[in-house]
Amino acid sequence: MVWLVGIVLAFGLLVVSYKRKKRYLETPLRLQVRSWQRYGDAYIGLALEGQRGEQLPTWSAGSHIVLEIPGANGLSRRAYSLIGGGDRCYEIVMARKFRGKVSEPVLSDLQVGQPILALPPRGRFFKLAKNPAKMICLIGGGVGLAPLVPMVKEALAKGSSVQLIHAARYEAELIKSGELESLAQLNSRFIYTPILSQEPDPLPGRLRGRLTADILRTRGVQQFDGDVYLCGSTDFVRDITRMVRGNGCRGTIHAEAFAGNSDNLPFTIEAGGKKFRQGHAPTLLAALEENGILPFAECRTGQCLNCRVKVRSGRVTPLVAMERGPLPDGAVLACACVAASDITLDVPAKYGMTDRPIG
Ligand code: FES
CATH class of the missing domain: 2.40.30.10 (Translation factors)
Known part of the structure; x- marks a missing residue:
């Protein structure tokens, strides 16, 4: 009997702490x-x-x-x-x-x-391990550099050697380049490689052209057996993943796409009493949020299971980087898929809809 009371109390505490956390995050x-x-x-x-x-x-x-x-x-x-x-x-x-x-x-x-x-x-788009590999490689495309900069600093502080490759179009688009160059000058464990695809006259220290499998090979990616972190558009993440693997890299690849795939067609989405057409969104969650449908979302990497929505009709395509098995009751994780046809969704509280009054 005592154990039953213990279980009920523990369950009650879990519910209370979940609600508290949700209220804080919302x-x-x-x-x-x-x-x-x-x-x-x-x-x-x-x-x-x-x-x-x-x-x-x-x-x-x-x-x-x-x-x-x-x-x-x-x-x-x-x-x-x-x-x-x-x-x-x-x-x-x-x-x-x-x-x-x-x-x-x-x-x-x-x-x-x-x-x-x-x-x-x-959440953490990427989570560095408590004891990250001795050597990690970070590759960002355009604004996909953003989550990688604090990771560089954290990994260096934890004693890892870090290689950061930033692919951009022009010198002016090299986000935080001054800070990263200073960091590389001060720290022999950090290599910073900017590569510019459209800059006619790159400054010294920049590679010119698109990021290719050959360039990755010259940076030693084929010998790499630490973690590899990629962030950029869906197309960028897909292409670089293939190149890194094609080069024989044995490390674990962690990938996050911040912007839509050029193949994402503008399907009609019906949810929460609204109907809209949305294409080029990186995820179904982003498409919903842009249009005022707000599932409760925490991690955005398919881990916390909070952004569940129920597909009543239509199809979704899981994102490769976050593919996971089906959820019960016809639910999908909105942060881990995109629409693959016109779709109708249920986003009730049971499926994680935010319960904050939205004015
Ligand atoms: S927000 Fe965590 S699984 Fe989607």
């Missing part, structure tokens, strides 16, 4: 723009601080925040990796060319002090 922080920096025409780096200069919730390498923008049809959300900051500031990078329902209102009239709502840092 309560937005009131931030404002502290400063910004342009990276060519493609990206803008934003430094965000609390509106009262207060201390902000802690974060770690690989964490992201989720910006919330109110609009005529309710809230839109979009996740951004933290590229830097501290206990009173979060730094993110926005792609200007993908101006969407979140980035457009933020960037159209950028001002110091501009208020921004953001859900607290959560």
